Ligand SMILES: [Zn+2]
Ligand SMILES: [Zn+2]
């Protein structure tokens with residue numbers, strides 16, 4: 686090599702390196718992504734209509750303020766965007782706690798706790814413009830063909846986007862969402878859970894499901910592939926539902942789920958956050974024996990305001 690070409694080669698090397706690093710940087714745009722728990726109750730919330738039992742009477746102001754129907758927020762500070770999972774009857778107060786402007790709502794199914802909050806987007810209340818609402822085909826048809834929901838569509842308060850079973854979509858950079866069908870009382874719509882993939886962590890969200898054994902998906906296999914799981918904890922045990930036949934309320938009881946997962950590693954148990962608790966569920970009370978039992982077994986109970994980086 687000719688010695689006199691040395692400085693020129695160095696300049697070329699620096700120029701190429703700069704261009705390359707710039708290219709790499711633009712290709713690897715990274716958006717920090719967070720999940721926040723906006724509610725943990727079953728559809729009817731708490732205090733529950735007509736309930737005169739100890740679960741709902743004499744609640745302190747703080748306890749009442751912490752009892753919102755199950756919903757999750759996913760947000761990205763760089764792009765200042767939020768997504769909402771479920772439009773609950775508590776959407777008014779949940780909307781206030783959103784970290785950034787809402788860019789879409791994902792709905793699991795047509796039971797009151799999961800979609801009735803959409804009514805607040807209509808002309809009598811928010812009068813929103815073109816809020817994307819992501820739904821499965823039967824849920825879409827239900828909203829389009831039944832008043833008052835159909836008015837939200839015709840007035841373009843909401844814009845419906847199709848989802849498909851196990852078909853992933855990427856609403857934001859570094860965020861991937863996959864609906865998975867789950868067995869549930871499907872009077873008006875199908876029911877899905879969601880797999881939410883952030884840049885580093887993956888979340889399973891299944892607020893409502895019949896027994897785990899009826900699911901085509903194996904819960905334990907799925908738990909090995911994800912990092913956090915917010916799953917159906919409607920009822921703690923059978924004692925809690927003795928006023929109605931269990932067949933009418935098919936959910937995996939919390940003690941059944943714990944028993945089903947008794948042989949998995951502590952690491953997997955620790956991924957689970959029980960959510961969607963009925964007003965009668967003792968897990969709502971942090972000081973209950975049931976809550977201590979669940980935590981001692983290595984599981985977690987979802988609480989309003991909890992935040993996780995994905
Ligand atoms: Zn529900
Ligand atoms: Zn109650």
Ligand SMILES: [Zn+2]
Pocket residue numbers: 794796869893
């Ligand atoms: Zn339901």
